Amino acid sequence: MPDIKFRVKRQDPGDNNNPEAHWEEYTVHYEGENLTVLEGLFYIQEKFDGSLSFRFCCRASVCGSCAMYINGAYRLACQTNVKHLDTDLITVAPMPHLPLVKDLVVNMDEFFAKYEYVMPWLVRHSPDPEKEIIQSPKERKKIDMPVDCILCGSCYSSCPSVWSLGASLGSKSEEYYLGPAALLKAYRFEVDSRDEGGKERIARWNNERGIYRCHTIMNCVEACPKELNPTEGIQWLKRAAVRRKLFRKAK
Amino acid sequence: MKAEVVSAHKGGMWAWLFQRITAVLLIVCLAIHLLFTHILNIGELDYENVANRLAHGTLTAVDIILLAAALYHALNGFRMVLMDYWFTSRTRALALTVVLWVVGVAFMAYGTWALWPWIS
Numbered sequence: 001m002p003d004i005k006f007r008v009k010r011q012d013p014g015d016n017n018n019p020e021a022h023w024e025e026y027t028v029h030y031e032g033e034n035l036t037v038l039e040g041l042f043y044i045q046e047k048f049d050g051s052l053s054f055r056f057c058c059r060a061s062v063c064g065s066c067a068m069y070i071n072g073a074y075r076l077a078c079q080t081n082v083k084h085l086d087t088d089l090i091t092v093a094p095m096p097h098l099p100l101v102k103d104l105v106v107n108m109d110e111f112f113a114k115y116e117y118v119m120p121w122l123v124r125h126s127p128d129p130e131k132e133i134i135q136s137p138k139e140r141k142k143i144d145m146p147v148d149c150i151l152c153g154s155c156y157s158s159c160p161s162v163w164s165l166g167a168s169l170g171s172k173s174e175e176y177y178l179g180p181a182a183l184l185k186a187y188r189f190e191v192d193s194r195d196e197g198g199k200e201r202i203a204r205w206n207n208e209r210g211i212y213r214c215h216t217i218m219n220c221v222e223a224c225p226k227e228l229n230p231t232e233g234i235q236w237l238k239r240a241a242v243r244r245k246l247f248r249k250a251k
Numbered sequence: 252m253k254a255e256v257v258s259a260h261k262g263g264m265w266a267w268l269f270q271r272i273t274a275v276l277l278i279v280c281l282a283i284h285l286l287f288t289h290i291l292n293i294g295e296l297d298y299e300n301v302a303n304r305l306a307h308g309t310l311t312a313v314d315i316i317l318l319a320a321a322l323y324h325a326l327n328g329f330r331m332v333l334m335d336y337w338f339t340s341r342t343r344a345l346a347l348t349v350v351l352w353v354v355g356v357a358f359m360a361y362g363t364w365a366l367w368p369w370i371s
Binding site (some may be wrong): 138161164176177203206208209211212213215236242 | 254260261262263264266267268311334335336339341344
C-alpha cells in the first residue's frame with residue numbers, strides 16, 4: 001500500500017480567524033498502482049478534513065470542473081494520475097489569477113460572462129431545412145479542435161493579458177480582455193459552416209478587448225489540459241477580420 | 252435578432268494590420284539602410300561623403316519609410332503592452348493612443364526636417 005504526500009493550498013477568505021493562505025500536508029494511502037489527484041483529494045476530505053473545498057463532477061475529464069494548479073502546471077485533477085507526475089510530493093493549488101472563493105474553488109463568474117458575451121451558440125437566418133443541416137466531413141473537420149473545449153478555465157487563468165491590472169485599478173470589467181476560452185468559442189462558431197451569425201458576432205471579438213489583445217504568448221496552448229490551441233483560433237479570427245472587412249468575404 | 256454591442260472597444264484591425272505591414276517594411280528598409288551605412292565603403296567618413304550618399308533620392312526615400320515604419324511599429328507595440336496594464340479601458344486606451352500619435356508625429360517631423368536638405 002503506497003503512500004504519497006499531498007501539499008494543498010488552503011485559504012478561507014471568509015474565516016476571520018485565519019483568512020490567510022497556507023499550505024497543509026496530508027499523507028494519502030492508496031491500494032494498487034493508480035490514484036488520481038482527485039481521488040487523493042477525496043481521501044483527504046474523508047480522513048483528515050471535511051472542510052476541504054474543491055469542484056468536481058464527471059471524473060472523466062469532460063466536464064472541466066476540476067482544473068487546478070498541480071505540481072506547477074494546469075491540470076484536471078481527475079485526469080492526473082499521481083504516478084505520471086513521477087514524484088512523492090503532490091502540490092495542489094487553485095488556478096492562479098482568479099478570485100478565490102475557498103481552498104481550491106475559484107470564482108468563474110467573469111469567465112462565463114465573457115464566454116456568454118461572444119454568443120457561443122449557433123445563429124441561423126435562413127429557413128430551417130426539412131431534416132438536419134448538412135455539413136460535409138471536410139467542414140466538420142474544421143471544428144474538431146475548438147469543439148473539444150470543456151471550459152475548465154486553465155487557458156484563461158494562464159493568459160498574462162487576462163491578468164490585466166485593470167481589475168485592481170477600477171476600470172469596468174466590461175472592458176477587460178475576453179480571454180482565450182471565449183475567443184476559441186467564437187472561433188468554433190465562426191469557422192462552422194452551419195453558422196450564419198458572423199455579422200452579429202464580429203463586433204464582439206473584432207476589437208481591442210477581443211482578438212487584438214492577444215499577443216500570441218501561447219500560455220493557453222501550454223496550459224490546455226485537452227491539448228487544444230486557442231492561439232490558432234485567435235489567429236484565424238484575426239485573418240477572418242481582415243478577409244471580411246477588407247475583401248468583404250462572408251467567412 | 253439585433254445583437255447589442257456592449258464592448259466599449261471598437262476597431263483595432265488597422266493597427267494590427269499596419270503592425271504586420273510595418274514589420275515587413277522594417278526588415279527590407281533596415282537591410283538597405285544597414286547595407287549602405289555600414290557595409291558599403293564610401294571612403295573617408297566626412298560630411299561631404301555622407302552628404303553625397305544621402306543625395307540619392309531612393310536612399311532618402313528608404314530612410315523616410317524606415318523612420319515612419321520604425322516609429323509606428325515601436326509605438327504601436329508599446330501601446331499594446333501598456334494596454335495590458337493600466338490602459339485597459341477604452342478611455343485610457345484612447346488617451347494613450349492620442350499621446351503616442353503626438354510623440355510619433357513629432358519624431359517623424361524632426362527626422363524629416365533633419366533630412367530636408369536632401370529631400371528638397
